[in-house]
Amino acid sequence: MQPHPPAGTNASVLDVAALTVATRDNAVVIVNDLTLHVRAGEMLALLGESGCGKSMTSLALMRLADGLNTSGRITLLGRDIATLPEKAMSPIRGREIAMIFQNPMSALNPVRSVGQQISETIRRHKGLSRKAARQRAIALLGEVGLADPVRCYDAYAHELSGGMCQRVMIAMAISCDPALLIADEPTTALDVTIQKQIMDLLHALKIRRGMGILMITHDLGVVAAYADRVAVMYAGRVVEQGDVHALFSAPHHPYTRGLMDSMPDLADTSDRFHAIPGMVPELRALPPGCSFAPRCTRADVQCTHVFPGHTMVDRNGFVRCFHPLQVAA
Amino acid sequence: MTALLRFDAVTKSYGRPSRFPWRGPAATPVLHGISLTVARGETVGIVGESGSGKSTLGRMALRLVSPTRGRVLFDGHDITAMSEREFRPFRSRVQMIFQDPHNALDPAISVGDSVSEALEATQPALSRSERGERVAALLQQVGLNPLSAGRRPHAFSGGQKQRIGIARALATRPELIVADESVSALDVSVQAHILNLMHDLREQLGLAYLFIAHDLAVVRRVSHRVAVLYRGRIVEAGGRDALFDTPLHPYTRMLLRSVPRTHPLSEAPAPGAPAEPQEPVAGCPFYTRCAERMDICRHVDPPARTVVAGHDVACHAA
Structure with a gap:
């Protein structure tokens, strides 16, 4: 197994270039020319609304986008995995990239104890004995903050709360020290107090283990509080990317701005909510030019003909817009 | 009061x-x-x-x-x-609007019929054409095109389905x-x-x-x-x-x-x-x-x- 790049360096654990996912007949492009990277010890948030292609991106990265046309490069720890045969890909899943999902209850096997499921993963990838795997599973359950790891080991999914199940999923995901964790809406199904605990846990693991995290989410609050960088997706494309602080302080893309304004804020007590006019277009019927143009107050003729290219806004950020909100100096 | x-x-x-x-x-x-x-x-x-x-x-x-x-x-x-x-x-x-607008609508009937059902149940005196008019007015009220009344739920986005759910709730006044x-x-x-x-x-x-x-x-x-x-x-x-x-x-x-x-x-x-x-x-x-x-x-x-x-x-x- 390759050693992880040390935390805090600029080494990328994941480098994705020009990833495109389309249906077999190429009629619908679900993910379009996506380029991003995740460094060790960093959380990159992929932010977008339903149907923007963010979950499809995560599946494509895991090489689980079956029956679809996928192109582009996916470099994991310096090795291109985009074209690996399934036999070579299988041991990488779980060991080098792990994934957690939105609904932890349904991601666990209901008829086996959660400890057995973690042990199985460890035994499969690390070849440990039954007893050693059990020890390691119990240690992991403790590491993810479950109060009584020995008792939890023998528990079944239905005996645990949603938050506890998500902790179990995290324990399973980190059991083989993956370099990259893909978290697909891991807190959407949970209560706010539990959401905070789970996000705090992921944040701690990121720092402690130097793991890269790709956080797929629609929740701007989660992004603002926990992510280091963010990529904003709209209708299959990343339209803006940058450091969280820079992006939240001065969003460049009108869509990012609109999303931020729609988000209810505890401090704001006005009656009406800011809403972006119109609706997200269907992927099978995208407007020509910039996909956001029909909803955008800044759009002109150019926007309805050509999709804007990447404009760098600072060292780490770009925007794809002909009329960004604050033009970089 | x-x-x-x-x-x-x-x-x-x-x-x-x-x-x-x-x-x-x-x-x-x-x-x-x-x-x-x-x-x-x-x-x-x-x-x-x-x-x-x-x-x-x-x-x-x-x-x-x-x-x-x-x-x-x-x-x-x-x-x-x-x-x-x-x-x-x-x-x-008293009416209710549910969390999941997708599961709250019958997939087999048009959204207009879904709203119309609520009218039939609570205002049986309305004639068929009066019901049709009310359905159109309700869809309009929640920001949907009344001409889409004949379409079934799968043709609508999540937000539109929630609007239909609201129209249905409003039907009974x-x-x-x-x-x-x-x-x-x-x-x-x-x-x-x-x-x-x-x-x-x-x-x-x-x-x-x-x-x-x-x-x-x-x-x-x-x-x-x-x-x-x-x-x-x-x-x-x-x-x-x-x-x-x-x-x-x-x-x-x-x-x-x-x-x-x-x-x-x-x-x-x-x-x-x-x-x-x-x-x-x-x-x-x-x-x-x-x-x-x-x-x-x-x-x-x-x-x-x-x-x-x-x-x-x-x-x-x-």
Whole structure:
């Protein structure tokens, strides 16, 4: 197994270039020319609304986008995995990239104890004995903050709360020290107090283990509080990317701005909510030019003909817009 | 003036009552001594985590769940004691909008027929053409093209389906709408559209809402008053600004601290909430998670008391 790049360096654990996912007949492009990277010890948030292609991106990265046309490069720890045969890909899943999902209850096997499921993963990838795997599973359950790891080991999914199940999923995901964790809406199904605990846990693991995290989410609050960088997706494309602080302080893309304004804020007590006019277009019927143009107050003729290219806004950020909100100096 | 909806010391327990009363009740109550009113045209927000009983409370307003003890009064009439026939005229006066607009619509019939069904059930005197006109007007009212009435639910997006759900609820000309997590399944930009629609409808039609949600920022914006539910009890209730600006109960404060910041540079979050709840004690239901607990809290369940007019809290420390 390759050693992880040390935390805090600029080494990328994941480098994705020009990833495109389309249906077999190429009629619908679900993910379009996506380029991003995740460094060790960093959380990159992929932010977008339903149907923007963010979950499809995560599946494509895991090489689980079956029956679809996928192109582009996916470099994991310096090795291109985009074209690996399934036999070579299988041991990488779980060991080098792990994934957690939105609904932890349904991601666990209901008829086996959660400890057995973690042990199985460890035994499969690390070849440990039954007893050693059990020890390691119990240690992991403790590491993810479950109060009584020995008792939890023998528990079944239905005996645990949603938050506890998500902790179990995290324990399973980190059991083989993956370099990259893909978290697909891991807190959407949970209560706010539990959401905070789970996000705090992921944040701690990121720092402690130097793991890269790709956080797929629609929740701007989660992004603002926990992510280091963010990529904003709209209708299959990343339209803006940058450091969280820079992006939240001065969003460049009108869509990012609109999303931020729609988000209810505890401090704001006005009656009406800011809403972006119109609706997200269907992927099978995208407007020509910039996909956001029909909803955008800044759009002109150019926007309805050509999709804007990447404009760098600072060292780490770009925007794809002909009329960004604050033009970089 | 009579409140439009009044919960009067409502308790609900599930499960069979024990055959041996001296062994105590068979199940812990889902709702425990809830008293709450909703005035005409008022929005009362109910916040709480999963399992706090907030959905049960909403369903009780529609008489989908009957209380084990206590009464539910609609416009001064005790709907819990009514027969099905006596309740019928009240049924159209309260409607519900559900969390998942997809599952709330029949996939096999057109959305126009879905709305029309509600009209047939409550206003049987309408002719077919009158019904058609009403359906068109209702779809228009919620911001949909009346010409799309013939399409089935799968042709609509999540936000549009929720609009259809609202049109269906409005068909019976209700005075109160129970909105149970009605926007939590929607994307943030869609959510804003639906909340604006609900706000406009309240102003146009004088609707009252029982607005059940876990998103505190949304609840603050839409509600006049807010009640915080914890394990089936109202631990704090008050005007929205009083409750959000000067929360009195440790649980309310914990909830407010858990709300994700909307900007990375805003105030850093407070230390994490205590771990998963453990077995409850005889006293305060929040005891095991409370940072400010005292000895008395273990043994004595704090009664609700009014701190300032309109702001109630059930806590020994507050």
